[in-house]
Amino acid sequence: KAGVTQTPRYLIKxxxxxxxxxxxxxxxxxxxxxxxxxxxQGLQFLFEYFSETQRNKGNFPGRFSGRQxxxxxxxxxxxxxxxxxxxxxxxxxxxxxxxxTQYFGPGTRLLVL
Amino acid sequence: xxxVKQNSPxxxxxxxxxxxxxxxxxxxxxxxxxxYKKYPAEGPTFLISISSIKDKNEDGxxxxxxxxxxxxxxxxxxPSQPGDSAVYFCAATYEGGxxxxxxxxxxxTILTVHP
Numbered sequence: 001k002a003g004v005t006q007t008p009r010y011l012i013k014x015x016x017x018x019x020x021x022x023x024x025x026x027x028x029x030x031x032x033x034x035x036x037x038x039x040x041q042g043l044q045f046l047f048e049y050f051s052e053t054q055r056n057k058g059n060f061p062g063r064f065s066g067r068q069x070x071x072x073x074x075x076x077x078x079x080x081x082x083x084x085x086x087x088x089x090x091x092x093x094x095x096x097x098x099x100x101t102q103y104f105g106p107g108t109r110l111l112v113l
Numbered sequence: 114x115x116x117v118k119q120n121s122p123x124x125x126x127x128x129x130x131x132x133x134x135x136x137x138x139x140x141x142x143x144x145x146x147x148x149y150k151k152y153p154a155e156g157p158t159f160l161i162s163i164s165s166i167k168d169k170n171e172d173g174x175x176x177x178x179x180x181x182x183x184x185x186x187x188x189x190x191x192p193s194q195p196g197d198s199a200v201y202f203c204a205a206t207y208e209g210g211x212x213x214x215x216x217x218x219x220x221x222t223i224l225t226v227h228p
Binding site: 031056092094101102103107 | 163
């Protein structure tokens with residue numbers, strides 16, 4: 001099976017702009033989670049989607065949003081970008097029958113100038 | 114509130130010896146624990162996991178031990194190889210409520226295996 005894919009891999013934006021990141025999960029995986037990794041905060045959970053519904057949300061401002069499509073692909077959007085949003089954004093997918101595994105994509109490196 | 118802690122920022126071992134990476138947690142609701150290996154600017158690679166009904170799980174060179182009473186887990190790599198050099202993260206989760214799809218990560222331990 002192909003792994004989790006994320007596009008784009010790298011992105012440069014300026015403050016105030018918005019950005020949309022895309023994630024395609026492993027075939028058959030219907031749960032998609034998003035994480036932000038920064039040097040200061042480590043790996044932080046953003047939100048999780050299952051069957052096009054957000055089931056869980058981390059402690060991030062409303063500027064961070066997401067959605068999931070009927071084919072389980074997911075997007076996350078960050079509006080009104082701030083310098084502190086510069087990070088590696090990671091998507092992970094799993095089979096909901098298997099809580100003990102979650103597979104990550106390569107990430108999208110976002111730089112906000 | 115750091116619910117998952119990896120208190121050793123770094124670990125250095127010789128090739129062929131055992132690497133032991135440690136992790137502590139505080140939330141007694143966690144019932145699944147995972148270990149990941151990560152290189153800079155890449156996504157974490159899943160290594161091995163354990164559920165709270167077990168105290169040991171093995172997969173090749175990797176063994177994870179869980180001590181529920183001490184809220185402590187460890188990852189053993191035997192024998193260690195230079196290619197194992199990376200950052201290792203432990204993560205924890207439980208199913209339901211506010212934890213759907215959410216892994217809580219430790220801060221990571223940098224493992225360096227010297228030839």
